[in-house]
Amino acid sequence: MGDGKTCTIILPTYNEEENIASMVSVLREMYPDFHILVMDDNSVDRSKELVEALGLDNVRFFVRAPDDRGLTASTCEGIRIAGTDLFVNMDSDFQHPVEAVGRIYKELNEGRDLVIGIRTDRKALGFKRSAGSWLFHALASSVLFVHGKKRSKDIMSGLFGGSTEIFSKVVNEHGSKFEMKGFKVLFDLMRFAPSDIQVGEVTFDFGKRQGGESKVNPKIVYLTLRQCGVVGRFLAWIYKVMFYRN
Numbered sequence: 366m367g368d369g370k371t372c373t374i375i376l377p378t379y380n381e382e383e384n385i386a387s388m389v390s391v392l393r394e395m396y397p398d399f400h401i402l403v404m405d406d407n408s409v410d411r412s413k414e415l416v417e418a419l420g421l422d423n424v425r426f427f428v429r430a431p432d433d434r435g436l437t438a439s440t441c442e443g444i445r446i447a448g449t450d451l452f453v454n455m456d457s458d459f460q461h462p463v464e465a466v467g468r469i470y471k472e473l474n475e476g477r478d479l480v481i482g483i484r485t486d487r488k489a490l491g492f493k494r495s496a497g498s499w500l501f502h503a504l505a506s507s508v509l510f511v512h513g514k515k516r517s518k519d520i521m522s523g524l525f526g527g528s529t530e531i532f533s534k535v536v537n538e539h540g541s542k543f544e545m546k547g548f549k550v551l552f553d554l555m556r557f558a559p560s561d562i563q564v565g566e567v568t569f570d571f572g573k574r575q576g577g578e579s580k581v582n583p584k585i586v587y588l589t590l591r592q593c594g595v596v597g598r599f600l601a602w603i604y605k606v607m608f609y610r611n
């Protein structure tokens with residue numbers, strides 16, 4: 366990192382015992398100067414003991430309040446407690462390539478406020494999820510357009526980095542309007558970020574999960590639709606009536 370800005374890699378995690386220890390070790394090796402912050406939502410597997418057994422410097426395993434589970438909530442809390450100039454948020458199942466963190470950092474260090482990882486090859490998503498993702502993106506893009514906010518080719522991406530100062534302010538001031546139990550934190554952050562932020566993009570191939578299973582379920586689909594403006598809320602209502610009753 367040399368004389369560059371300080372950076373925390375935020376890893377929101379839930380029951381990732383098959384991935385999290387190798388994620389942390391690979392990241393530690395590739396980015397010796399970065400802080401690593403695992404934001405764990407009270408995993409009931411061995412995630413914590415496996416990470417702690419590594420005994421690595423500058424790795425913090427943060428166990429969140431048990432009554433506050435949510436992927437968006439975890440990333441937001443991670444941004445608030447990061448304590449470094451910059452942060453990069455990524456999944457802890459290797460679907461986001463670890464080498465992309467360095468490219469995101471470079472752009473941030475050069476002065477961008479937000480740098481988004483754009484999924485180019487999305488085969489790992491499968492047909493149904495790709496179609497859903499396309500719909501979510503179109504709705505989200507129109508919401509950002511209506512509100513005069515910066516847009517991106519992949520508003521639903523989970524790989525992105527930003528200025529901790531700017532985005533902790535966004536979370537502190539607007540977090541009450543976020544879909545905290547949802548998965549699409551980048552969209553919430555862009556929706557409430559200042560309109561004049563400098564946005565950069567890096568591309569990457571969205572890989573397959575290394576181990577374990579996706580935690581996406583019908584409730585997450587419902588919550589994502591709910592984030593997407595008036596049309597999204599209407600579709601969420603239909604989706605709930607048809608597929609999701611809790």
Ligand SMILES: Nc1nc2c(ncn2[C@@H]2O[C@H](COP(=O)(O)OP(=O)(O)O)[C@@H](O)[C@H]2O)c(=O)[nH]1
Nearest residue numbers: 377378379404406435436439456457579580581
């Ligand atoms: N802290 C936290 N992390 C979560 C939660 N649900 C999923 N994750 C993590 O978020 C990342 C993406 O989740 P995943 O289930 O792989 O979603 P997918 O990639 O869209 O299928 C992974 O690192 C998960 O461990 C949650 O409720 N809380």
Ligand SMILES: [Mg+2]
Nearest residue numbers: 456458460574
């Ligand atoms: Mg995943």
